[in-house]
Amino acid sequence: MIKLINLTKDFKTTLAVNRLNLEVAAGEIYGFIGPNGAGKTTTIRMMGGIIEPTDGKILIGGIDVSRDPVGAKKIIGFVPDRPFLYEKLTGMEFMKFIADLYRVDPGVFSRRAVELLDQFALRQWKDEIIEAYSHGMKQRLIIAAALLHDPRVMVIDEPMVGLDPEAVRMVRDILKALASQNVTVFVSTHTLSLAEDLCDRIGVIHKGTLLAQGTVAELNLAAKTGEARLEEVFLTLVREA
Amino acid sequence: MQSKVWTLLSPRLLSARNSLRPDARHRNRARLVLFGLIGLVFWAGAFAIFYRVLRYFQNVEDFGDILAMKLLSMMVITFFTLLLFSSIINSLSHMYLSRDLSLLHSLPVGVRDAFLSRWLGSTFDSSWMVVAFSLPVFLSYGLVYQAGPAFYPIALCAIVCLCLLASAASSLLVLLGAAILPAGKIRTLFVILGVGLALLLVLVLRLIRPEQLVNPDSFASVVLYLNSMQALDWPLLPTTWITDTVRLALKKEWGPSLFNLALSASCFFSLMFITQTAAGILYFRGFSRAQTTAKRLFTPVKFHGYSWETLLNFLSRPAKAFAVKEIRSFFRDSTQWPQLFLICALIIVYLYNFSVLPLDKSPMKTIYLQNVFSFLNVGLAAFVLSAIAARFVFPAVSMEGEAFWIIQSAPVSMKTFLWIKFFLYYIPLLILSELLIIASNFLLGVTPFMMFLSTVTIFFLVPAIVGLAVGLGARYPNFKSENPALSATSFGGVLFMLLSFGLIALVIMLEAGPVYRIFMSRMHGHVFSLPQILWFVLSFCLALFLCVFAVFYPMTLGEKNLLKR
Numbered sequence: 001m002i003k004l005i006n007l008t009k010d011f012k013t014t015l016a017v018n019r020l021n022l023e024v025a026a027g028e029i030y031g032f033i034g035p036n037g038a039g040k041t042t043t044i045r046m047m048g049g050i051i052e053p054t055d056g057k058i059l060i061g062g063i064d065v066s067r068d069p070v071g072a073k074k075i076i077g078f079v080p081d082r083p084f085l086y087e088k089l090t091g092m093e094f095m096k097f098i099a100d101l102y103r104v105d106p107g108v109f110s111r112r113a114v115e116l117l118d119q120f121a122l123r124q125w126k127d128e129i130i131e132a133y134s135h136g137m138k139q140r141l142i143i144a145a146a147l148l149h150d151p152r153v154m155v156i157d158e159p160m161v162g163l164d165p166e167a168v169r170m171v172r173d174i175l176k177a178l179a180s181q182n183v184t185v186f187v188s189t190h191t192l193s194l195a196e197d198l199c200d201r202i203g204v205i206h207k208g209t210l211l212a213q214g215t216v217a218e219l220n221l222a223a224k225t226g227e228a229r230l231e232e233v234f235l236t237l238v239r240e241a
Numbered sequence: 242m243q244s245k246v247w248t249l250l251s252p253r254l255l256s257a258r259n260s261l262r263p264d265a266r267h268r269n270r271a272r273l274v275l276f277g278l279i280g281l282v283f284w285a286g287a288f289a290i291f292y293r294v295l296r297y298f299q300n301v302e303d304f305g306d307i308l309a310m311k312l313l314s315m316m317v318i319t320f321f322t323l324l325l326f327s328s329i330i331n332s333l334s335h336m337y338l339s340r341d342l343s344l345l346h347s348l349p350v351g352v353r354d355a356f357l358s359r360w361l362g363s364t365f366d367s368s369w370m371v372v373a374f375s376l377p378v379f380l381s382y383g384l385v386y387q388a389g390p391a392f393y394p395i396a397l398c399a400i401v402c403l404c405l406l407a408s409a410a411s412s413l414l415v416l417l418g419a420a421i422l423p424a425g426k427i428r429t430l431f432v433i434l435g436v437g438l439a440l441l442l443v444l445v446l447r448l449i450r451p452e453q454l455v456n457p458d459s460f461a462s463v464v465l466y467l468n469s470m471q472a473l474d475w476p477l478l479p480t481t482w483i484t485d486t487v488r489l490a491l492k493k494e495w496g497p498s499l500f501n502l503a504l505s506a507s508c509f510f511s512l513m514f515i516t517q518t519a520a521g522i523l524y525f526r527g528f529s530r531a532q533t534t535a536k537r538l539f540t541p542v543k544f545h546g547y548s549w550e551t552l553l554n555f556l557s558r559p560a561k562a563f564a565v566k567e568i569r570s571f572f573r574d575s576t577q578w579p580q581l582f583l584i585c586a587l588i589i590v591y592l593y594n595f596s597v598l599p600l601d602k603s604p605m606k607t608i609y610l611q612n613v614f615s616f617l618n619v620g621l622a623a624f625v626l627s628a629i630a631a632r633f634v635f636p637a638v639s640m641e642g643e644a645f646w647i648i649q650s651a652p653v654s655m656k657t658f659l660w661i662k663f664f665l666y667y668i669p670l671l672i673l674s675e676l677l678i679i680a681s682n683f684l685l686g687v688t689p690f691m692m693f694l695s696t697v698t699i700f701f702l703v704p705a706i707v708g709l710a711v712g713l714g715a716r717y718p719n720f721k722s723e724n725p726a727l728s729a730t731s732f733g734g735v736l737f738m739l740l741s742f743g744l745i746a747l748v749i750m751l752e753a754g755p756v757y758r759i760f761m762s763r764m765h766g767h768v769f770s771l772p773q774i775l776w777f778v779l780s781f782c783l784a785l786f787l788c789v790f791a792v793f794y795p796m797t798l799g800e801k802n803l804l805k806r
Contacts, residue, residue: 050649052805070652078650084643086566088573093566100562101651129573 001026001153001184002047007056009042009208016042018208019056024186024201026152029179031199032188033230035238039208040188041081044157047186048078060153074102077151081158081188083138087131091122091141094130095148102149109148116144119174121167135162143171147178154178154185160194172198196230204234206241245350249358272732279735280373288377295385309382314484316378317403320371321480322441324404327367328411335363336412336524337419337531346528356520360412367411368404375400382491392490395498399486402505406479409512416519419527436582479508559653563661570640580632588677591625595684615687616756619695620749622677623702626670627741631729634666634710635737638799639718639725655803659715659796667707674699690763694756701784702748705791706741712795713737716802744791751784 002024009017017039024030034040045051047058049069058065063072085094092113099109117123120140130138139162146154154175160168175185175198189195195202196216203213212222216230223236298309336342336359345355379396382388475481482501489498553561595618638659641648648658678699682692717733719725728734755777762769769777 048646048650050646070654073650073652076650078646080646080650082643084646086570086644086647088570089566093569097562097566098647098651100558101653103558103652 001028001061002030002186003057003059004043004047005057005059007043007046007058008054009039009046009051010054016208017046017053020205020208020210022203022210022213024184026184027179027182028201029175029185029187029199031195031202032186032205033190033192033195033202033234034188034205038205040205041157042208043205044155044186044188045080047155048076048080049073050078074149075152077146077149077154079142079146079154079156079159081161083135083142083162085130085138085141088129090127090129091117091133092126094141095126095145098145099148104149112148116147120144120170136164136167139163140167140171143174147174152183154183154187156185156187158189159187160189160191168194192230192234202230204237206238209241211237211241245354246358246361249345249348249350249354250361253362275732275735279739284374284377287374288381291378291381292385295381299385309385310484310488313382313487314480316375317480317484317487320375320400321403321407321483324368324371324407325411327371328363328408329415331363331367332360332408332412332415335359335366336415337528342528346525352525353517353521356524357517360408360516360520363412364404364408367408372397372400372404379487382487386491388491389493391495392493395490395502396487398502399483399505402486402502402509403479403483405509406505406512409509409516413512413516413519416516416523416527419531420523440586479505482508559657560661560664563658564665567637567640567665584629587625588673591621591677592680592684595681615682615685615691615695616749616753618678618681618685619698619702620745622674622681622699623706623745623749624742625677626674626703626706627738627745629670629673630666630706630710630741631734631738634670634707635714635734636725636728637662637666637711638714638803639720639722639728642720642722642725645718645720649806655800659711659800659803663704663707663711663796666711667704670707671700671703674703688763690759694752698748698752698784701788702745705744705788708792709741709744709795710737712797712799713740715799716795718803740791744787747787748784751780751787755780 002022004020004022007017007020008015020039020043022030032040032043042051046053047060047065049065049072053066058072060072061075063075065072086097089097095113095117096109098104099106099113104112114123117126120143122137122140122144125133125137130141133141139159143156143159146156156175159171159175163171172194175187179185179200187195187199201214202216202219204211204219212219214222216233217227219230219233219237220226220228223233223240225233225236228236294312295309298305298312301308336356345359348355376397379393379400383392383396482505486498486501486505489495489501550561550565553564556564595614648655675696678695679692682695687695713733713736714728717728717731717736719728719731722728758769758773759777761767
């Protein structure tokens with residue numbers, strides 16, 4: 001469902017992503033971990049069609065993002081690392097705005113929006129202006145809006161930042177439920193326990209290069225760390241890189 | 242205390258210094274050159290105009306000196322009014338709305354130090370331009386009246402005093418406003434300010450009645466006119482002290498001049514003492530109250546279950562979504578409103594002036610003048626439109642702010658996004674401009690040919706100006722600005738204004754020759770030759786080509802730039 005082929009992003013001063021190759025199957029949850037400045041957000045932004053790759057290809061559901069960005073974006077649910085929104089709209093108005101952009105059927109929208117706002121505990125805030133929302137509420141609203149058009153691929157950058165423990169559990173359960181409905185989830189995170197618990201496979205990126213990928217057991221093999229926790233594996237891989 | 246204030250100001254000073262570092266300088270060089278040149282042209286222009294006017298006044302028997310001093314007094318009052326409004330807007334922004342205020346208030350510094358550091362920043366921002374552009378005025382006074390060398394430092398001190406006084410008074414007003422207004426309504430100050438400013442503008446222009454200057458009869462009453470101005474020289478007004486400081490320094494009466502300067506300075510220190518004391522009591526309280534979410538001024542109105550959005554149903558879904566988002570965001574952000582009120586006031590004044598032009602009292606033929614004015618009106622309306630576009634259309638892309646990722650990740654191409662923005666502003670601005678042109682032409686009573694020509698010219702100029710504004714706004718966006726509306730004064734904004742003015746001038750020049758010939762032939766019954774007809778066709782086609790080019794080329798440039806981000 002997701003295929004990155006020799007994906008490269010060179011910012012002239014920094015080679016943020018260097019010939020990255022990976023594949024994620026339908027219904028799989030793929031965790032993307034790495035130290036600060038490793039190239040996670042750059043990769044995710046390229047996948048979301050927000051920045052252009054310098055070289056390489058991104059295929060989402062078989063659609064080349066560079067050739068048909070609009071087609072690819074129609075099947076992606078994108079969640080950025082920082083919840084910047086249109087602060088002067090209300091939560092419901094923002095949902096409507098997104099529904100119109102993704103051309104969600106108006107009949108479906110009213111039902112789905114209420115359902116999602118309920119699910120993300122935002123229903124009582126739906127008519128409040130977003131600037132009054134807390135960081136966590138904005139993050140929840142973005143995730144809810146990203147699910148509005150029933151995406152086939154979810155691309156999420158740091159989903160748990162700013163969320164309270166209850167919301168963390170809720171988002172984790174939602175992502176698992178999505179995967180069980182054959183939605184592909186590509187998630188970048190610093191929360192290693194979450195990656196360990198949630199993801200089917202994990203890719204470790206450092207200085208723009210994919211160091212290793214696989215299940216936690218496969219990563220242990222690559223790092224020669226026995227049956228260590230993901231944190232130990234990650235630190236070993238990064239240290240030795 | 243002083244060292245803490247200095248420390249609080251250091252991030253700003255260091256940021257300014259860092260922007261001059263070699264790695265940042267090459268990026269800013271083009272901007273510095275452009276702004277430097279524009280500044281120099283304005284500065285030199287202001288100097289040349291004032292020098293000529295003052296020289297002219299000197300040649301007017303009996304009244305020359307009085308006129309020059311009245312002009313000085315009017316300048317000081319105008320500067321003071323500008324400074325007051327600019328300071329109120331800057332104080333609100335620096336003291337209550339800036340993003341870094343949470344950090345400032347979390348630091349272990351006293352409220353007064355925090356306030357003083359903010360006040361200094363606000364004073365600088367609201368005053369530097371007035372100080373810079375008052376210098377050629379004082380320089381021309383000094384040169385024309387052959388003032389002594391001490392005149393210049395005294396004049397500089399006087400204008401600095403004026404700025405400090407305006408800033409201290411404005412800050413006190415804002416402090417009181419923020420303490421008195423209900424929490425959540427503090428931003429309403431912007432609305433009050435906007436309405437106040439618009440009313441003041443209309444009032445001042447009606448009181449001055451500039452149309453009287455073209456009425457020869459009014460010159461007989463010049464003494465009465467000058468006497469009526471005495472009210473502005475009330476001895477208890479700080480503007481009077483500042484005017485007297487400069488006026489007496491010009492006459493080399495140093496003692497009285499310095500006395501007036503000392504009076505202004507002591508007034509500032511007293512006012513600052515009151516403001517600082519008030520800040521100690523009110524600033525933090527006001528700041529805390531300002532943190533409450535702004536309450537909506539208007540609640541949504543529905544008519545038989547239909548809201549205003551229904552009126553936009555003819556648009557495609559993404560276009561309607563953008564239109565609704567844009568309109569809502571604009572009307573819910575009260576910081577946008579003062580300019581809107583100001584524009585409304587300017588349009589009223591603009592139309593009113595056409596209704597009172599005493600064309601019949603001119604020695605030239607009325608019909609000729611009416612049509613010359615109508616032609617000039619096209620240019621003038623286009624310039625007004627450029628100014629509106631610089632303020633509202635150019636920042637349209639930057640207004641997406643940090644939420645621009647939503648557009649980037651949405652299934653809407655960048656081209657569509659830009660064209661939606663274009664049409665969102667094109668349609669209301671076209672209606673506004675055509676109404677302006679038709680209304681002013683009716684007031685002028687022009688010929689049907691001029692009515693047709695001016696409405697058609699505006700019809701093609703509006704998309705050109707809007708395309709230029711949206712395109713350049715996308716070519717030079719600033720998604721991280723705290724107030725994207727200010728991008729009108731950025732490099733891209735200034736470039737837009739220059740190109741827009743250039744385009745209008747070119748179109749008007751291309752049309753002027755043929756229009757003059759056609760008009761004269763109608764008056765005298767001449768027939769056109771073939772080369773003349775060819776010239777007309779070529780001129781109009783070239784004007785049309787320029788307008789079409791101004792729509793599409795900047796839009797393509799903007800699209801390419803946004804895709805590269």
